[in-house]
Amino acid sequence: MTYRIVHYINQFFAGIGGEEKAGTGPESKDGAIGPGMAFKAAFGSEAEIVGTVICGDGYFAENMDGASEKILKMISDFSPDAVIAGPAFNAGRYGTACGAVSEAVSKKLGIPVVTGMYPENPGVDMYRKGIYIVETSDSARGIKDAVPAMAKLIMKLLRAEPVGSPADEGYIERGVRVNCFQDKIGAERAVDMLVKKLKGEEFRTEYPMPVFDRVAPAEPIKDMKNAVIALVTSGGIVPKGNPDHIEASSATKYGTYSIAGVQSADEVAYATAHGGYDPTYANTDPNRVLPIDVLREMEKNGEFKKLYDYFFTTVGNGTPVANAKKFGTEIGARLKKDGVDAVILTST
């Protein structure tokens, strides 16, 4: 049998136009268009591109929910067995659209879907956990590598063949762990890797660490005696009773509490909400995590001018990076507005 495949592309790859046509709404065409011709060649007689659904990148970005719905309807009208989207290379809005359409197809139509993007495309971080995104180069020049890789993966999914690791199949990690048997035990594999590392040879880790972006160090405080310092903690110290119900793990919020006039984070008024360490010591003396007592003494001695009137707190325990970043951005904006010069952030 020949599998029926629908292809999603943007206005540019459909030949409608560039940025000036990015506002084009969703439309549906029979057969393959643009990059679909390359897919058609890659599929041979095994699969056929029965239709192409097109949407302008600008239109999609501005009407995400509505556009997704319309596109999904157009796709399902072709009664496809699978969908391919893009590849979007490093085009941000196109990548986001491909990711959103792919996710909707996977969730709502329940059929295989594959898209392709450059690893730094913002669509990757948004959608890689739910869908297969084949890694491509950053521009359309990479189409000749992207098409065979995407075609191969979608055919595997259609035939319900086992899909290998991201490195073997060329898709971007979804953060899924799969149990498998190895010839050597973990200790041996780890030593093998270490030996390769020591020799300066290439090795492939079995547990890649997340990559974090960097921020340039801020200018130092030139005049500490006139500096306003704010206290922030991920150690979960909150007013007793945890009035804002900050979660013991995977926190979705932070608290902002006044410490104007407070001389010490004593055990009567404060406790920790953190669920990731033994709270005994922090609850006996919360200053061990939120050192208000000593900071007040230093403030009094004139070592710095003033402890900012509020402290910010959350629970750093399995907190998603996106949440932590959001908290930090909001806290930073407020401190900036209030003229705070420096921050002491304590973590357990």
Next chain:
Amino acid sequence: MVKAIEATGIAVVHICTIVPISQTVGANRIVPAVAIPHPLGDPTKSHEEEKMIRRAILEKALEALKTPITEQTVFN
């Protein structure tokens, strides 16, 4: 959080126990703490001794905030 706050241009010193995590995540000014459940204290010591420990860490933190740096720095 450290990075997002520092991105506004405000200097941040991170007082933390597990320095490698702070380094991996990307804090720029790092001051090592005592232990995970009591970063700025030590329950085996007297209250006064604990405050001395706390003060020493915080003084180091202020020093870190005063120090010009161009890359991640651990203030031991």
